[in-house]
Amino acid sequence: MLRNDVQNRRVLSFFARCLPALLLALSLAAGPFAAVPVSAAPSSSPGASSQIDAVLVLDVSNSMKTSDKSNIAGEAMKMFIDMLSAKGDKVGVVAYTDEVQREKALLTINSASDKQDLKAFIDGLDKGAYTDIAVGVDEAVKVLQNGSDPAHEPMIVLLADGNNDLNEASGRTQSESDKMLGTAVETAKKNGYPIYTIGLNADGKLNKASLAKLSDQTGGKAFATDTADDLPDILSEIFADHLKLKVVPVQSITANGSYQEVTVNVPNASVLEANISIMSREPVTAKLTDPSGASVAIPSSNVLLSKSSTYSLLKLLSPKEGDWKLQIKGVPKDKIDINLIFNYDLELKMDVPASKTYKKGDKIGISARLYTGGAQVQEAELYKNMKATLLATDLDSGKTAELPLDNSSGEFKGSFEVKDSHNYELKIRAEERSFYRESNAVQINAGGSAAQAPAGAGSEAQDKGTPWTLILVIAGALLVLAAAFVIWMLWKKASRGFVGQLVIEVIDGNTGEKTYPQYKKLTGFRGKFNLHQLLQLAPELKESEKLVFTPGSNDRLQLRGGEGISVEKSGRAVDATRGLELKSGDRVSVPLSSVDKTIMLEYLV
Known part of the structure; x- marks a missing residue:
């Protein structure tokens, strides 16, 4: 509160110093706003490349014998490698304790044998006595700096329990470790290396906060698991987040000893690869039929098969568009989970409007097209199956308007009116059910200063004026100033920023299954947002839009519920219609009446 008072006094002081200039401005004739040419923002197009440069970082200290008894880390790294493209991706491995134990520089994958060599390297890793997470992260950053392809999407995947165990005999201190880690994280942020963390928690000693912080600081995501059953979901989510894809839900089945059929729909001809991961505790066999009804051998030239003790992965190369039939036979009563994720080589480019000046009321033509391999996509049906939206952010107010675009003519078209x-x-942003793309950003400047009055005009008017006229002008200026200050304060309140993040888990009331924790950063919101926005606007969870968040003082978060939605804290229902303040570490649950699901929220700063 003290900080806000000081800031308000500074604003008042600023207005007082500017009063003479404001009075002079009021006595001048107002002219049209001078606009500046449109320029492209210096940001790259997300998801421009389907190729990945990944460094897999693994804690191989002795503590992992208890936090990862089932060697989930090794299985995760091997499954990650199997999910990479058949050719073109680059992957490296860093195994660390309190020093780098073994390392494999970025290797370009050109064949199945390259993947097998990497997996054999992982199987040969040994354990060591101590742990220093900074060592592993620092080395991974250096590997990317020394070998990453600028045209690829770089990333780091860290598998650890998040705990340090330093060797006192070495003289290494926690402060030194923290300093090294901080430097590595800053370098990762500067170079655009997101760190995805998979926390291993077999012994219940996972340092969830430290791993979440690493991911949050670098634009990655954090996950936690104590079972290999979770790997397909986690790795699919990592791929989807990094390459701007969506995990396509596929029906899970309970084996009955006979072949059971599921449909895998390939939505369009632009799919490079379809990754189908099959997780089962018991061995399974599979058959595959293409959209024409012809049987396809597994494996074959266009269907790759990877298997381990915990998973099977089918990779369909350049699959035909349409419904593929996958038949799976497993041991009776064994639950079989199936995940599907497509890979695309698609980039969305927005045409930069012609360089000219803009002012309030102008309409700007908007158009964008999809490209693959540098060539424009000519498949009109692909555009028609996608929903395209113009995201127009008012940089003065912080508000973003979403305007639908036409997709009927082999491109995305529309217009934007300068309000x-x-x-x-x-x-x-253009999206369909299996992927999305965002274009380059374009900045529009339609602001400026009032036109200058002709020289001498002010003095002439002043000579003709009377004292009463001057008093009225000053009074009017003060009223305008007061109104402007009130408006500014209201705008400031409406556009206040947020800090921290919300950890979201959704529990299915029918099955008891819980989704993996999703860490949603709040710094991108201004003024207020609702829970439905954080849940990616899932239609079945629309009821959650009744829960609204606004920023509170002292890094708190204010929660307010509308009529018909309930909120529970510490197992008791609270009256959220009056508002509820959350501080870092507070947890609440939101049971939804429209579907049998409960949303768990944890606020972290």
Whole structure:
């Protein structure tokens, strides 16, 4: 509160110092806003490349014998390698304790044998006595700096329990470790290396907060598991997040000893690969039929098969568009989970409007197209199956308007009307059920200063004026100033920023299954947002839009529920209609009445 008071006094002081200039401005004739040419923002297009440069980082200290009794880390690394493209991706491995135990520089994958060599390297890793997570992260960053392809999407995947165990005899201190880690994280942020963490928690000693912080700081995501059963979901989510894809739900089955059929729909001809992961505690056999009804051998030239003790992975190369039939036979009563994720080589490019000046009321033509391998996609049906939206952010107010675009003519088209004399950032998001793309951002400047009055005009008017006129002008200026201050304070309140993040888990009331924790950073919101926005606007969870969040003082979060939605804290229902303040570490649950699901929320700063 003290900080806000000081800031308000500074604003008042600023207005007082500016009063003479404001009075002079009021006595001048107002002219049209001068606009500046449109320029492209210096940000790259997300998801521009389907190729990955990944460094897998594994804690191989003795503590992992208890936090990872089933060698989930090794299985995760091997499954990650199997999910990579058949050719073109690069992957390296760093195994660390309190020093780098073994390392494999980035290797370009050109064949199945390259993947097998990497998996054999992982199987040969040994354990060591101590742990220093900074050593592993620092080395992974260096591996990417020394060997990453600028045209690829770099990333780091860290598998650890998040705990340090330093060797006192070495003289190494926690402060030194923290300093090294901080430097490595800053370098990762600067170079665009997101760190995805998979926390291993077989012994219940997972340092969840430290791993979540690493991911949050670098733009990655954090996950936790104590069973290999979770790997397909976790790794699919990592791939989807990194390459702007969506995990396509496929029906899970309970084996009955006979072949059971599931449908795998390949949505369009632009799919490079379809990864089908099959997780079962018992061995399974599979058959595959293409959209024409012809049987396809597993494996074959266009269907790759990878297997381990915990999973099977089918990779369909350049699959035909349409419904593929997958038949699976397993041991009776064994639960078989199936995940599907497609890989695309697609980039969305927005045309930069012609360089000209803009002012309030102008309409700007908007268009964008999809490209693959540098060539424009000519498949009109692909555009028609996608929903495209223009995201127009008012940089002065922080508000973003979402405007639908036409997709009927082999491109995305629309227009944007300049509503106010403000600065804007324009970006297009196009999506379908298996992937999304965002275009380059374009900045529009339609602001400026009032035109200058002709020389001498002010003095001439002043000579003709009377004292009463001057008093009225000053009074009017003060009223305008007061109104402007009130408006500014209201705008400031409406556009206040957030800090921290919300950890979200969804529990299915029918099965008791819980989704993996999703860490949603709040710093991108201004003024307020609702829970439904954080849940990626899932239609079945629309009821959650009744729960609204606003920023509180002292890094708190204010929660307010609308009529018909309930909130529980510490197992008791609370009256959220009056507002509820959350501090770091507070947890609440939100049972939904429209579906048998409960949303668990934890606020972290």
